[in-house]
Amino acid sequence: MTTGEPLIVLDGVNKWFGPLHVLDDVSLSVGRGEVVVVIGPSGSGKSTLCRTINRLEPINSGTITFDGTPLPAEGKALARLRSEVGMVFQSFNLFAHKTILENVTLGPVKVRGEKPAAARERGLALLDRVGIANQADKYPAQLSGGQQQRAAIARALAMQPKAMLFDEPTSALDPEMVGEVLDVMTSLARDGMTMVVVTHEMGFARHAANRVIFMADGRLVEDAPPAEFFANPRSERAKDFLSKILTH
Numbered sequence: 001m002t003t004g005e006p007l008i009v010l011d012g013v014n015k016w017f018g019p020l021h022v023l024d025d026v027s028l029s030v031g032r033g034e035v036v037v038v039i040g041p042s043g044s045g046k047s048t049l050c051r052t053i054n055r056l057e058p059i060n061s062g063t064i065t066f067d068g069t070p071l072p073a074e075g076k077a078l079a080r081l082r083s084e085v086g087m088v089f090q091s092f093n094l095f096a097h098k099t100i101l102e103n104v105t106l107g108p109v110k111v112r113g114e115k116p117a118a119a120r121e122r123g124l125a126l127l128d129r130v131g132i133a134n135q136a137d138k139y140p141a142q143l144s145g146g147q148q149q150r151a152a153i154a155r156a157l158a159m160q161p162k163a164m165l166f167d168e169p170t171s172a173l174d175p176e177m178v179g180e181v182l183d184v185m186t187s188l189a190r191d192g193m194t195m196v197v198v199t200h201e202m203g204f205a206r207h208a209a210n211r212v213i214f215m216a217d218g219r220l221v222e223d224a225p226p227a228e229f230f231a232n233p234r235s236e237r238a239k240d241f242l243s244k245i246l247t248h
């Protein structure tokens with residue numbers, strides 16, 4: 001895995017939900033091609049961190065820079081940024097009344113102005129890449145959860161993003177489907193995609209991440225390569241967390 005110059009930079013980011021200080025002076029730099037896995041107890045701010053990166057959540061103070069440009073708060077610049085940062089959620093969020101291929105080609109045609117035939121060809125190649133080309137003409141409800149999540153990944157990739165954010169992408173899946181989604185994510189990581197991944201899948205963190213970030217109470221408590229973090233967590237919070245979960 002290679003890593004390069006910073007692509008996503010958060011500096012002194014604070015976020016409150018009412019009285020709740022959900023992100024507490026968060027500074028983080030994610031290099032091009034780097035895979036950062038964010039772990040931590042429930043309610044520690046992991047999802048919020050992920051969502052601030054493409055401004056699904058506004059921040060109260062601090063700065064976020066993407067590819068050298070400060071994140072815009074709104075307007076066309078924000079729409080462009082969102083298309084450069086793919087996001088995959090726990091719930092697949094596919095359009096129920098569109099086929100899998102239509103779900104994948106919609107953004108490229110409507111937002112990027114691609115010709116439908118070209119978008120279709122690229123969409124089919126992406127569905128092939130995530131292993132569901134044979135499901136292209138089906139509707140989301142006809143697919144398993146794992147296949148739907150792979151379709152959601154293909155849809156995000158169709159926008160040719162510079163980075164991908166994953167917010168607990170396997171949490172809603174039946175256990176036997178987790179592996180097929182993690183395999184696609186691992187392959188993306190190996191291909192050099194810049195990724196921020198909120199997950200409870202410690203096997204993925206161990207094998208695919210360059211860095212593991214441990215969050216607690218809205219703070220980045222640890223930031224270390226996975227081998228180091230799992231073998232030798234420094235904080236009591238991380239030790240306590242790891243003692244309660246399966247780490248393989």
Ligand SMILES: Nc1ncnc2c1ncn2[C@@H]1O[C@H](COP(=O)(O)OP(=O)(O)OP(=O)(O)O)[C@@H](O)[C@H]1O
Pocket residue numbers: 017020022040041042043044045046047048049
């Ligand atoms: N839209 C919102 N309005 C008010 N409070 C919110 C909102 N979204 C999140 N919170 C609160 O902010 C805190 C952090 O939430 P967040 O979802 O970022 O945590 P998390 O670490 O991702 O948790 P989990 O692992 O359970 O998903 C929680 O206490 C949550 O209840």
